[in-house]
Amino acid sequence: MCLIEQTPRIETRRLTLRAPAPGDETRLAALMADYDIAKMTSRVPHPYALSDALSFIEAVQAKDPATDHEFLLEHEDDGVIGGLGLFTPPGLPLEVGYWVGRDWWGRGFASEALQGALAWAKHAWKKRFVVAGHFSDNPASGAVLCKAGFLYTGEIQHKPSIARGEEAPVRMMVWLA
Structure with a gap:
């Protein structure tokens, strides 16, 4: 039986991926207040308040580590610079999403964090299949996914973006270990 760490830490060349914790809310709120970041995610509201960051941290602590992990991307010099989540929607395969603050x-x-998270998911969590998508108006995210080994499926889904207040086309991709 494989035991899943409650809050794994993943070390990459320049980053530590770690679970969000109390005390991170001010930094999260400051970074996520940028509409250009929020609009490229499905679940981030805009404006993003301190109360949203607190709610996010509380929700992360209640997640099942057998199906979901949320990480903050922490840079040695700059502190928290982004986030990455591995989550399993009911009845669907493992999915990954990520964001990085504008200054970075x-x-x-994003590529470094994603590659580190996928290596961890493959070796420690024994995952072999991960899906992802990027909004069609965010080709930079598609490039990050391609660099990590994701392939386009040819499927375009319309997914909600809370910050945009509407659905937008998402180009779906898949990663096979």
């Missing part, structure tokens, strides 16, 4: 865009942090 284009520096490879």
Whole structure:
């Protein structure tokens, strides 16, 4: 039987991926207040308040570690710079989503975090199949997913974006270990 860590820590070259904890709410609220980040996610509201960050941290602590893990991306010098979640919607396969604060865009942090999380999921969590998607108007996220080994499925789904207040087309991808 494989025991799943309650709050795994994943170390990459420049980042530590760790569970969100009380005390992270101010930084989360500051980063997620950027509409350009929130609109590229399904579940992040805009505006994003301190109360949203507190609710997120509470919800993470209640998740089942057999099916879901949320990580903050922590840079040694800059502190928290983003987030990554591995979650299993009811009846669906494991899915991954991520975001990085604007000041760290284009520096490879999303790719590094995603590759580290997938390696952990494969080896420690024994996952071999992960899905992801990116909003069609976010090709940079598609490039991150391709770099991590995801392949386009050809399927486009319309998924809600709380920040946008509407559904938007999402290009679906799959990763096979």
